[in-house]
Amino acid sequence: MEKHQFEFHGGRVRAPKAAPALVGVASSGNLEVLIEPAKLNGACRIEISTAALGFGKIWEAVLRDFFERHQLSDVRISVNDVGATPAVVSLRLDQAVDEFTRPAS
């Protein structure tokens, strides 16, 4: 397993007072994404635990794109990855934000 941590600053979208959300499952070619509000001085922190070794630069590129799409601040995102492709990672991250920001029914 390999661990990465990234922090992005300058996000304009503050975390809603939402409950944490979990999407996806840690299974082959898939990942689970936990997203929760966190007091991080406006940062968006993303912690990755992945079974795929040596892809740090790809993670950084995928997560930078993600941050630019959503501009989240004061949000903590944690990922358990079992070898998902970058496209699957992007979709799961978007799904997590969607669940997180959806108004409670």
Add this chain to the structure above:
Amino acid sequence: MKQSYHEASARKRLLGVLDPDSFVELLPPQARVTSPHLPALDLPVAFDDGVVVGAGALNGRRVLAASEEGEFMGGAVGEVHGAKLTGLLERAVAQKPDAVLLLLESGGVRLHEANAGLIAVSEIMRALLAARAAGVVVIALIGGTYGCFGGMGIVAKCCDVVIMSEEGRLGMSGPEVIETAHGVEEFDARDRALVWRTVGGKHRYLLGDADDLVEDDIAAFRAAAIRALDAARPPTLDNLLAEHAFLAQRLHLFGTCRDALDIWRALGLKTAESVALLDTAGFLEAAEKIRLRG
């Protein structure tokens, strides 16, 4: 609209079976109570260790509920996963809810966690029987992709009521395990027709292992769970003796059968060959008069 129970995630199933907005999770993912064993093997963990537990309502009645996620390590029971189930059942002894729902989807013990997993499964069984002895009805729902096997197959049969769909599978050793241990001549795990007529929901219903058979639909599982709320079978000596007698009689009747088809014919099911083709309603009608009741 029908929503497949088979294809849904553990969380989606649980939220769909319980009353809307009633579920409160215990040890949720953000608590990060994950397996202490998997990192030592350099394997991925899951934030909920593959099982969701908590409290909610079913048709306005107070219940505790758990749902296993088969996609994470085949729903296998590790130390944390097992402790969450045991804790939920012990909570049931203390709080006396109207029922405990167990949405089971598991290959059994998580072999990576060896003795910790084995002990966890035995602790689940003890806690489950304690809950029943305390008068709490425990209901198993089985209709997930990975079936319910190994130690969790035994756990299912420790429950008061077992609800299955045709797609659900319930057994001790799973198909691949039998093939590996005894050879493909004994059991071809890739023969889907053979697998389903041996461990599938219809067969389990005919044999009396499942008490209710429903469509692969979350709403149908919910309706069956509501029906089962008052179907407690307290683990009294009389009930246990009756169950043993039932199992002995079943073995006496079908012990020499080589295939589920032989059992269905012996039960008097005239259309034994077409069982797999019947829709749920048609099957229930054909099964009504001849199925065994445990």
